[in-house]
Amino acid sequence: MTVEDKGTTATVEPAAEERPPAVRVRGVIKSFGSGDTKTTVLKGIDLDVSLGELLLLVGESGGGKTTLLSAIAGILDVDEGQLDVLGVPLPLLSGAKKTKFRGQTMGFVYQQFNLLPALTAAENVAVPLLIHGRPRTEAVQKARAMLEKVGLADRTEFLPANLSGGQQQRVAIARALVSEPRLLICDEPTAALDGENGQKIMGILREVGRSPERAVIVVTHDSRIFHFGDRIAELTDGHIVGIHDAPKAPLHPTVLAEPAPAKPLHLEDTGESEVPS
Amino acid sequence: MHYVALKMLFGDRAKYLMLLCGLAFAVMLIVQQGSIFWGLMLWSQSGITNLNVDIWVADPNISQVEEVKPIATTAVERVRTVPGVEWAVPLFKGVYRVRLAGGDYHRISLVGLDAATLIGRPAKLQEGRIEDLRTPDAVVVDQGAVQRMGGPDVIKVGTVFEINDKRARVVAIANIQKDFQNIPSVYTTYERAVAYAPPERRMLSYVLAKAKAGEAVADVTQRIAAQTRLGAFTQEEFGWKTIVWVLKNTGIGINFGTTIVLGFLVGMAIAGQTFYLFTVENLKQYGALKAMGASTFALARMIILQAFTVGVIGYGVGVGLATLFGLLAAPSGQLPFSETWPLLGLVFVSLLGICSFSATISIIKLIKLEPAIVFRG
Numbered sequence: 065m066t067v068e069d070k071g072t073t074a075t076v077e078p079a080a081e082e083r084p085p086a087v088r089v090r091g092v093i094k095s096f097g098s099g100d101t102k103t104t105v106l107k108g109i110d111l112d113v114s115l116g117e118l119l120l121l122v123g124e125s126g127g128g129k130t131t132l133l134s135a136i137a138g139i140l141d142v143d144e145g146q147l148d149v150l151g152v153p154l155p156l157l158s159g160a161k162k163t164k165f166r167g168q169t170m171g172f173v174y175q176q177f178n179l180l181p182a183l184t185a186a187e188n189v190a191v192p193l194l195i196h197g198r199p200r201t202e203a204v205q206k207a208r209a210m211l212e213k214v215g216l217a218d219r220t221e222f223l224p225a226n227l228s229g230g231q232q233q234r235v236a237i238a239r240a241l242v243s244e245p246r247l248l249i250c251d252e253p254t255a256a257l258d259g260e261n262g263q264k265i266m267g268i269l270r271e272v273g274r275s276p277e278r279a280v281i282v283v284t285h286d287s288r289i290f291h292f293g294d295r296i297a298e299l300t301d302g303h304i305v306g307i308h309d310a311p312k313a314p315l316h317p318t319v320l321a322e323p324a325p326a327k328p329l330h331l332e333d334t335g336e337s338e339v340p341s
Numbered sequence: 342m343h344y345v346a347l348k349m350l351f352g353d354r355a356k357y358l359m360l361l362c363g364l365a366f367a368v369m370l371i372v373q374q375g376s377i378f379w380g381l382m383l384w385s386q387s388g389i390t391n392l393n394v395d396i397w398v399a400d401p402n403i404s405q406v407e408e409v410k411p412i413a414t415t416a417v418e419r420v421r422t423v424p425g426v427e428w429a430v431p432l433f434k435g436v437y438r439v440r441l442a443g444g445d446y447h448r449i450s451l452v453g454l455d456a457a458t459l460i461g462r463p464a465k466l467q468e469g470r471i472e473d474l475r476t477p478d479a480v481v482v483d484q485g486a487v488q489r490m491g492g493p494d495v496i497k498v499g500t501v502f503e504i505n506d507k508r509a510r511v512v513a514i515a516n517i518q519k520d521f522q523n524i525p526s527v528y529t530t531y532e533r534a535v536a537y538a539p540p541e542r543r544m545l546s547y548v549l550a551k552a553k554a555g556e557a558v559a560d561v562t563q564r565i566a567a568q569t570r571l572g573a574f575t576q577e578e579f580g581w582k583t584i585v586w587v588l589k590n591t592g593i594g595i596n597f598g599t600t601i602v603l604g605f606l607v608g609m610a611i612a613g614q615t616f617y618l619f620t621v622e623n624l625k626q627y628g629a630l631k632a633m634g635a636s637t638f639a640l641a642r643m644i645i646l647q648a649f650t651v652g653v654i655g656y657g658v659g660v661g662l663a664t665l666f667g668l669l670a671a672p673s674g675q676l677p678f679s680e681t682w683p684l685l686g687l688v689f690v691s692l693l694g695i696c697s698f699s700a701t702i703s704i705i706k707l708i709k710l711e712p713a714i715v716f717r718g
């Protein structure tokens with residue numbers, strides 16, 4: 065497997081627009097607090113994510129990206145709006161059903177990896193299968209196979225503490241993918257890594273994570289990885305202010321040498337720029 | 342998921358050892374205090390258990406074994422006539438002073454045994470023969486007398502001292518359970534004990550009796566009480582009577598009771614708190630599991646499994662340490678220590694109770710836990 069290869073050159077899948085939506089968000093509003101301290105973070109979000117695509121979600125810090133991801137994952141209830149995942153209206157599911165649905169259909173990759181420190185890499189990857197009641201030997205076997213796909217065949221019995229950050233994130237990706245989720249949600253998966261490892265992780269997300277039967281959403285600040293996406297959605301001040309096709313080639317040819325940009329790349333406006341009251 | 346739960350528990354060595362130490366310390370504290378307390382209570386009734394007979398007959402108003410209320414000498418014959426009584430013998434008990442040859446005085450507990458049977462004699466002798474009690478002026482002293490009255494050079498077989506100006510000669514050294522009041526015991530025959538004691542209208546302290554084979558001891562005891570109008574108690578009843586008296590009438594009940602209750606509460610609080618902290622520290626891990634689709638029920642089961650596992654191990658280590666302490670401290674005889682099954686059972690149940698309690702608190706925290714915390718850095 066060559067994770068360094070750029071997947072964008074091999075566009076055998078149909079274009080994103082032709083696929084049925086994996087995620088359909090309409091008019092989603094979410095506030096925190098009440099009274100004077102009430103802040104509306106999501107002010108009417110509309111967004112479609114298709115199966116087979118890798119969507120990058122960018123935007124200013126505090127803009128509500130994580131909040132939106134949490135809502136799509138069903139781990140945060142929204143105040144208003146429509147939120148369908150794989151055709152299932154999430155707000156209508158009960159808490160327990162939502163948890164079960166999430167376990168069956170979604171995988172997660174976080175900035176802070178969130179591996180269980182006491183478990184080996186293989187055991188960590190096996191956890192989602194164990195949650196679904198699979199026998200341990202079978203689960204660990206599948207986990208090892210998955211770790212092989214992300215290039216960690218020789219690290220399966222390592223504890224997270226003995227792995228580098230990039231390796232830990234690869235374990236986390238394997239864990240997110242092991243139960244073959246239809247939706248993969250990643251919140252700043254490269255933010256805790258250096259540029260080179262960030263590129264590697266994105267390569268894996270694209271090569272291993274992206275598949276015709278899966279939608280991948282990646283929140284990021286890092287313009288050096290924009291070219292790994294199919295489309296880029298920009299979330300600013302509680303609105304999706306623009307959706308664009310991702311650049312086909314790295315924006316920064318000297319990417320490995322440069323530090324991360326302080327600000328996200330500002331994308332040109334596509335009309336959705338009205339300022340809400 | 343049980344596997345994951347146990348790995349989480351044992352995986353972080355430092356945290357696990359902290360948790361285990363907290364629990365084991367709590368258990369050790371409680372078991373050790375409780376055992377000392379119970380040992381003390383056993384000391385208080387050693388005046389009864391050292392003799393090891395079925396039935397004690399005494400004044401009906403007697404409150405404890407050391408507080409002798411003499412009864413008429415005829416009581417022995419009256420007890421013998423009660424149906425179901427195999428035998429009945431007199432026992433003399435009283436506190437007097439011994440004058441050693443060197444002129445030192447010592448308080449002793451004088452015990453007079455039926456000369457024919459020597460019933461109530463000490464079970465173990467360090468030196469000498471109990472039968473020699475039947476020789477003139479013979480007495481048997483316990484190891485406490487040797488310790489407190491001048492050591493093995495002063496008190497040994499052959500030593501002669503005086504009780505109320507009358508000659509007494511040591512023929513044997515007995516090994517008995519230490520007395521609660523820590524007064525040395527001196528054994529002799531009933532007749533000689535009466536002779537040592539200053540004359541009073543009534544001299545008989547107790548009648549010791551045994552039920553015939555096949556007769557229930559409790560029935561015979563009741564029959565004796567009804568027929569003789571004396572107080573009759575089984576060994577166990579009399580023992581409890583003595584313990585209750587000690588608890589009520591000495592500071593031990595209040596002082597030691599408070600210590601034990603406090604030790605218990607502190608120990609349990611430590612145990613509960615330690616486990617609660619353990620879960621709180623793992624909350625983010627539980628959040629990650631919840632985000633991956635683990636139900637609250639499954640996570641609750643994990644927490645309960647962890648609580649009970651570490652609880653049982655902590656219990657084992659704590660009891661082990663307390664027992665070790667007892668084994669090291671008790672043989673010297675200076676410290677009362679009696680670890681009993683009821684105490685161990687009580688501590689076990691309480692510990693599992695407190696583990697369940699803190700597990701419940703942790704689970705409530707878990708239910709309230711927003712899995713969204715996993716996204717925060």
Ligand SMILES: Nc1ncnc2c1ncn2[C@@H]1O[C@H](COP(=O)(O)OP(=O)(O)OP(=O)(O)O)[C@@H](O)[C@H]1O
Pocket residue numbers: 096097105123124125126127128129130131132
């Ligand atoms: N549980 C919460 N309670 C109150 N306010 C919250 C909560 N979660 C998020 N917020 C607020 O919502 C806003 C958006 O937060 P969010 O984490 O979604 O931003 P973000 O776009 O992911 O930012 P970043 O790029 O820094 O991760 C912030 O102002 C934050 O303070």
Ligand SMILES: [Mg+2]
Pocket residue numbers: 129130131251
């Ligand atoms: Mg965020």
